[in-house]
Amino acid sequence: MSDTLVGPVEIVGAGLIGTSIALACRRAGLEVLLTDPSDDHLRTASGLGAGRASAPGDRPQLVVVAVPPDHLAQEIGRALAGDAVVTDVGSVKAAPLAALAGVPGIARYVGGHPMAGSERSGPLAASAALFDGRPWAVTPHPESDPAAVGLVEELAALCGAVPVRLTPEEHDKAVARTSHVPHLMASLAAGALAGAPAGHLALSGQGVRDVTRVAAGDPALYGQIVAANAAAVGALLTGVRARLDAVIEALAAGDRAGVERVLGEGVRGTRAIPGKHGGTPRPTGAVFVAVPDHPGELARLFADAGESGVNIEDVRIDHDPGRPVGLVELIVDEDRAEHLLDSLESRGWVTHR
Missing domain, CATH: 3.30.70.260 (ACT domain)
Structure with missing residues (x-):
């Protein structure tokens, strides 16, 4: 197994993330093979210069599986039938890994998750710069070959991202806190706008747009993501529900100090978010x-x-x-x-x- 990424790289799933990785690999001069059940996606991604359609006899060095969560384990297992190193870009890591237990070649699999995206989807939304400066979680399991881990970290760096190594379980807890629960909160806030009187919506400002932006994402896709990470998401939502109950009780009792305590927790939370380049936030x-x-x-x-x-x-x-x-x-x-x-x-x- 080569320790250096020289290609070809096969991308399974020519959507936003898959095509963006393909474009970044082409930018670095690597040969890219594209696989997707949609001929339209293949034609579009190829037309953007992301690579060519894969063909029988191709021997990729690295396969990147970029398909919806419900199909991850199946496609990873299919890719492991060859001799390539296999990674994926799924938002949940523990569940697909558990489904792959006992699959031959599992040492060549290393999970991955670039922390970048858009409310838009499809290859036309792709960009070679999508991952520049963004964290890219790399989640080896106990059987992962160290050379395979290095190859996946090299892919992340080649795409302009910053590799961050986590266990699959820690990854799922982290994204539940920083991505999945915030997405659900945005959807709940946006849902309160549906059917609102036009006169109310005329008062919409940047604040409501900031809070609800990610709620425009595909419900079917995010439903798969959240369901696949149910345990970690559910545990956090229990805490959110307790704080929401505290606000409701404080409002009913006229307890302004109680409301301010919850608002203060929010201020402390915003200050905990890393600043520019991952450093300490500056005033x-x-x-x-x-x-x-x-x-x-x-x-x-x-x-x-x-x-x-x-x-x-x-x-x-x-x-x-x-x-x-x-x-x-x-x-x-x-x-x-x-x-x-x-x-x-x-x-x-x-x-x-």
Whole structure:
């Protein structure tokens, strides 16, 4: 078994993630073979330059299984019938591994999960840059060959990601906390909007869009993901239910301090999220800028912000429902916010903190 990734790499499943991995591999000069039951997906991914359709007699060095959770174990087992190292990109690791118990060649299997994606799906949404700077969980099991583990970590790095090694069980607990439960919470919040009076929805701002964005994902796909990680998700939801009950009881009792305790837990949670490049979060400030909704205005704003010498850490855009104006929120280091505000105002922008 080669310790170096030289290809070919076979991608089983030419959707968003599979095609993005294929494009990243092609960017690195590797030969890529594509397998998908959908001829449309194959034609689209091939047309994007992601590789060619696999053919009998192909001998991939590495197979990446990028199919929905319900089909993971079956496709991984099929791939292990050859002599390639096999990985996958599934959101749940323990359940597929358990289903593969006793399969010949299991030492060549190493689970993987790139922590990147989109509410969009299909090969047309793919990008070679999708994984740049993102964590990529690599989840070897006790029988995994060390050379196979190294090859999967090399794939993650080749795609621009940062490999993070976890056990399958720890991975599932981690993604339940950071992905699966937040997705369910977003869906519950978004569900409260369905059927709401139009007058209520007219008051929607960036906050509700931020909270509900991921709820636009495919329910069938996310239903598979959450169901496959039921134990870890259920345990966390029990804690969420207890906090929700505490809020309901505090509201009924007029206990504002009780509500504030739950809100305070939320503040502490946001501060626990790693900052840029995985470092400790730094205090940030926001500068709000009114931007006309015309071509070229955002480019002009960013050029003027660049002239100020202040680094933009994040950007959010909200649109004024009554005027052709967007409100752009520029997130910067707290001690640089006033300088940015003054600099933009001197260039004619309407700003506030």
